[in-house]
Amino acid sequence: MTTLENLYYGNIAPHEYEVARDSEYYITAKDVVRHEQELSDTLTEQQNAILQKIKDNHNELMNLGECDAFCRGFSLAVRLMVEAMSSEKT
Numbered sequence: 001m002t003t004l005e006n007l008y009y010g011n012i013a014p015h016e017y018e019v020a021r022d023s024e025y026y027i028t029a030k031d032v033v034r035h036e037q038e039l040s041d042t043l044t045e046q047q048n049a050i051l052q053k054i055k056d057n058h059n060e061l062m063n064l065g066e067c068d069a070f071c072r073g074f075s076l077a078v079r080l081m082v083e084a085m086s087s088e089k090t
Contacts, residue, residue: 014070026051036051036055039051040050
């Protein structure tokens, strides 16, 4: 299959990737989870429900931002390829 076909059939998922345990991302994410749990333990049921809504909204914002960054990056890559191909002909 071509890369385009693999992308279409879901064999390539640019948004899914493994994070190394010693990476800054992993360590920071682990800290966020720990702090959320510490905070959650001190909240009432109603406050926890609000916290969950905030987390859901934050996740949605992150997804929207990642999608936008992917689209912008892809568009930039295509423009760079077009420019590179054009400069070879001139």
